[in-house]
Amino acid sequence: MENIFIQLAIILGLSSLLGYIVRLFDLPLIIAYLFGGLLLSSISLWDIKTFQTLSFLPEIGIAFVLFLVGMELDLREIKQLGRPIFIAGILQVIITSIAGASLARFLGLGEWDSIYLGLGLSFSSTIVVVKLLLEKKELSSLYGKLSVGILLLEDLLAVLVLLWLSSASSFLNLGLTNSLPIVAYLAKTAVLFLTALLFNRYLIPKIFKAVSLSSELLFLTALSWCFIYVSLSVVLGFSIVVGAFLAGITLATSPYHFQIQSKVKPLRDFFLTLFFVYLGTQVDFNYMASSAHLILFFTLYAVLLKPIIFLLILGTFGFRKHTMFQVAINLSQISEFSLIIILVGLQANLVSPQSLTIISAAAVLSMIISSLEIAHANIIYKLLSGVITFFERKNFHFPLEGERDGEVSDHVVLIGGHRVGGEVVKFLQKEKIATVVLDFNPRQVEALKKAKVRAVYGDMTDPEMLDSLNLPSAKLLISTSPSVDDNLFLLSQLKERKLDLPVIMRAETIVEAGQLYKKGADLVILPEILAGDFLVEKLSTHFYDKGFFKDRARIELEKLSHSSLSLD
DSSP states (O other): OOOHHHHHHHHHHHHHHHHHHHHHTTOOHHHHHHHHHHHHHHOTTSOGGGOTHHHHHHHHHHHHHHHHHHHHOOHHHHHHTHHHHHHHHHHHHHHHHHHHHHHHHHTTOOHHHHHHHHHHHTOOOHHHHHHHHHHTTOTTSHHHHHHHHHHHHHHHHHHHHHHHHHHHHTOOOSSSOTTSHHHHHHHHHHHHHHHHHHIIIIIHHHHHHHHTTOHHHHHHHHHHHHHHHHHHHHHTTOOHHHHHHHHHHTTTTOTTHHHHHHHHHHHHHHHHHHHHHHHHHTOOTTTHHHHHHHHHHHHHIIIIIHHHHHHHHHHHTTOOHHHHHHHHHHTOSOOTHHHHHHHHHHHTTSSOHHHHHHHHHHHHHHHHHHHHHHHTHHHHHHHHHHHHGGGSOSSOOOHHHHOOOOOOOSOEEEEOOSTHHHHHHHHHHHTTOOEEEEESOHHHHHHHHHTTOOEEEOOTTOHHHHHTTTGGGOSEEEEOOOOHHHHHHHHHHHHHTTOOOOEEEEOSSHHHHHHHHHTTOSEEEOHHHHHHHHHHHHHHHHTTOGGGGTTHHHHHHHHHHTSOSOOO
């Protein structure tokens, strides 16, 4: 089937149908796309390997995802977490590789098959984790940054592993002598990062300022920059992931990055759908029956043993159990990189086709299971909280998590000190009302503390964190979180603790507002309705007042510059 439009119609039509079914059960869409790929590869009506659509388009989705992540993350925050990211990432890869290879050998696989499978099992999927963190709006949380930092380190290590494996087999054509590939790789790493730094400082600001007057030109320039840097990355022997992430990092401090993000996101979603369908098609059903027990073992290894390894490592750094749990569950799958590692071994005639089937099927199954785990992390955490306590250090906590303010009473508890919350904080400070702000963005907490606001780092879905807010003595609870799931969880916690205090919450839709009211919220704010009411009020007051609009832009801009304690 060579017609690309028919291919797209089949892929997108099937993905839409499965996506609709999956959403009825409130499950992540990734599951629908992976199942779509599995179905396409199992139906003998088409030879999925002839689908040109899946030969190159999925990689564009990878580039867009990491491009956006680079724009959303602040390297200063990742640097602050550098030591735990570096040690946790490397230790996990070493421990998981050795344990995975030992398990494969125990299950009767050959020596080289075991080594390659062990290495393949040690890496987690950047694309799956980042997509789910973006959907849950948790990329800026401490566990979100830890997860992404470890994943990016793993991607760099994966390239290093591929270089080592390929040079050992003489199958990697980099134009380098076999004795120096790793030294050359490290040198090229320095070149790639230094180039990004120089572009960010001297070139990018000037280019984007010149094209900023046209939103269309700004969008095209951003895409051009993404593909240019991805191309440079690939030419130097790196993955698309590294190049796209660095391209995004160079735009992170640009005043136009919000506008660029809003334009790129629809493209990201389209191409990413193709990527996950493509992953699903990599499962070869010819070997499935004979390898079913091995696939099951390695899937369970990824979703059960890898999280335990992360809990052990992160516990030594003093992270609280909720943070450790979230990172561990985020990284409980097998990476798409693992398929490439096995392919290198297959090309070198060191591993059997059975190993490729095992890792492909285990990767897809682990992605499906981990997607379910991440989507229902709060429920799982509640069930396993007592067990996870075993991994937590009692006498020391990581600096960002070790700070807890003293007891406070007759106070207002504010969830979220960013944007909307920042305005609430200003009012409460002006009225001299005791306030405790809970926010999961470390930078926001630091900014609030500098403004003499009692602020605590933590997640509203962490029951232990709610205990530290002294809710029984609070006189009002305000949540500015836009997540209806998190707000519903908070209301369930209040009911479970038999707490009766006024609750104000935020919702994005009328349906969500209705859900919150039914579960106990006293007042639910809908930003769009408030904006409409505000506009009507201004029109009714100033419609015939021509003087009102004179110099209005300057007055409003001045208000905005002093409007909140938020970071933007």
